Amino acid sequence: MVDYIPFPVSDLNPEGVERTVLPGAGACVFTFPGGQGRLWTEMKDGALDGVSLDGDRWIGMDVTCLGTRAAVFSWFFETEDGRFCGVKMGVLPGIRTRIALPVSVTEGKVLFLRRTPGKLKSVTQGAPIDFREAVRFVVRSERAPGDVTFRVENFRVYEGEPDFPVEAKVLVDELGQKAIADWPGKTRSFEEMAERMRKVLSDPAPKHEDDGRSRWGGDLSLKLTDGTGFFTLEKWNGRYLLADPDGYAFFSTGLDCVNIDGDANLEGIRCLAGELDPASAGWVHGEFFSWHRHNLWRVFGEDYNEKWREMTARRMVKWGFNTVACWSDLEFARERGIPHVTIMRGYPRTQTYIFRDFPDVMDPAFAENADEWAKQILPQKDTASLIGYFLGNEPQWAFVNGLNIAAFTLECEQSSHSRRALIAFMKERYGTVEALNAEWGSDYASFEDMDRPVKARRFTEAGLKVLNKFSEVMIREYIRIPSLAIRKLDPNHLNLGIRYAWLSSKELAAGSEFTDVFSFNCYSMDPTSSIENFSKLVGKPVMIGEFHFGALDRGLDATGIRGVTTQEERGAAYRHYMQKAAAHPMCLGAAYFTLNDQAYLGRFDGENYQIGVVDVTQKPYEEFEAGIIETHREIYDIAEGKKPADARPADEIPAIFF
Helix, strand or coil: CCCEEEHHHHHCEECCCCEECCCCCEEEEEEEHHHHHHECCCCCCCCCCEEEEEEEEEEEEEEECCCCEEEEEEEEEEEECCCCCEEEEEEEEEEEEEEEHHHHHHHCCCCCCCCCCEEEEEEEEEEECCHHHHEEEEEEECCCCCCEEEEEEEEEEECCCCCCCCCCCCCCCCCCCCCCCCCCCCCHHHHHHHHHHHHHHHHHCCCHHHECCCCCCCCCEEEECCCCCEEEEEEHHCEEEEEEECCCCCCCECCCCCCCCCHHHHHCCHEEEEECCCCCCCCCCCCCHHHHHHHHHHHHHHHHHHHHHHHHHHHHHHCCCECCCCCCHHHHHHHCCCEEEEEEECCCCCCCCCCCEECCCCCHHHHHHHHHHHHHHHHHHHCCCCCECCCCCHHHHHHHHCCHHHHHHHHCCCCCHHHHHHHHHHHHHCHEEEHHHHHHHECCCCHHHHHHCCCCHCCHHHHHHHHHHHHHHHHHHHHHHHHHHHHHHHCCCCEEECCCCCCCCHHHHHHHHHHHCCEECCCCCCCHHHHHHHHHHCCCCEEEEECCCCCCCCCECCCHHHHHHHHHHHHHHHHHHHHHHCCCCEEEEEEECEEEECCCCCCCCHHHCCCCCCCCCCEECHHHHHHHHHHHHCCHHHHHCCCCCCCCCCCCCCCCCC
């Protein structure tokens, strides 16, 4: 039994929030107008209402989202000087959910928290702090398309991790659709779904050549080379383009997660899923179930995967996508000769990590492991349809704005090769430790004395700037060593970089001289400024690994990272975004995330966004589909300057995402 200390919910101070105190159970209902406002209470010396948070303490409360859509619930610790660290998370509607987090989250060592029953995705925000510095504890919602209302009760400080009870309430129907809502076009029966899938296979198969495209999806009207048998990077008429293996101009219109997908993490929440056939192909592994897969299996039987592949190949040509992008069924792409990219699995490891997943790049083991890691490219090194490889995706260490990775090197509890290299760097720069101390405001007795953990934020701004110079050295090694390792084994394909989430600091450009392309994920309505900023910084063409738009008029509760009003506006948003990308002379392409809607009950980490081209029943969102087709028909005219990028912006709404 975990001990706990209750804290009165009514003691939280509302700021722009409507509060109703309920009788009994210490419960309150809080309404955040448009998702805005916050609740807070003061802290002192690491204590909440006089209760110390030292040790294995968890803060928890039972939360019920009283709306009909998922909502974002956040809490964080805030210091006097405005620094903060906390967690935002998604909450399903109508289900009482116990949210409990260890106070240690403020150390920022973990970006994405383990999913607990009833809760959706959780992500750490802000920068690492010591909770003892906090002067207030804050609870809030996030901006939303309407008011957000939560019932909050049982606010407690726990000694150790509590349990996570979930009330039984079926939230999805037999097809995996949201059961507690209706919308135009909702699939009403298995028979309706089956007829629609079979029709895709019975209709004539479309061909790229019908739209003036090469067999790879390139532009037959513009030949850039005689063809090398592989994709190459070319410059034409003042802009960068890819050339397909036959030499035709190629702008990558990609689609991420081209697989059956839709795996729902049912651990601890089977009671929300209704009756599930134990013999269904929908059981992926353990407690993961895919209604996407289950539905295909029910329609096509044991041959469901091959039928899905044929259906999807036809749809990609119809829609005008010419690239199978990351997290996809690459065997499907290779067998059909569809241009594709691959993302390298894992990243070279070391025994010691500097911060989150940033390895000790100066450790000789990093280079040794990079050589072994690079071997995974060997089966694909002669594949003509492979455009290139991404080194990795959204490293967690790079999610801190203004990141100074060298400062974290000094803060590590254990010594490292990188710290010793940093000390040598400073010794060469300053000559004497007295000179370093004078500029940093430090009190090191010697350079050797630097090989111990210390809070780098206590140094002067000048000292932190010097540390940032070594951050560039470390990040360059992080990119250089794996890039050279893979290039030795595969000289045929493009190194597409590492798909950063955003430019959290300019030091992230370090090492780009060892890649052919700089890649990033760009969740904006218009990617122009990001393309401009990145390409100027690195002097290389760029590729966008992810973007998406969701709406709330059909099916799921959450829009994803960008929200618009309707499915028609999703089509408008796609057209505006891709036109802007294609019109920029430094952009080689962009990939939409994703083919499928995510599972309503949440994928492995709890995301459940309405972002797919198709829903759980394999039904395309027709208005969105129309916008995609229109966009791709004119994409080469845009890229080659024959047509202006004049599509209108879409009607955006505050996004629901976590």
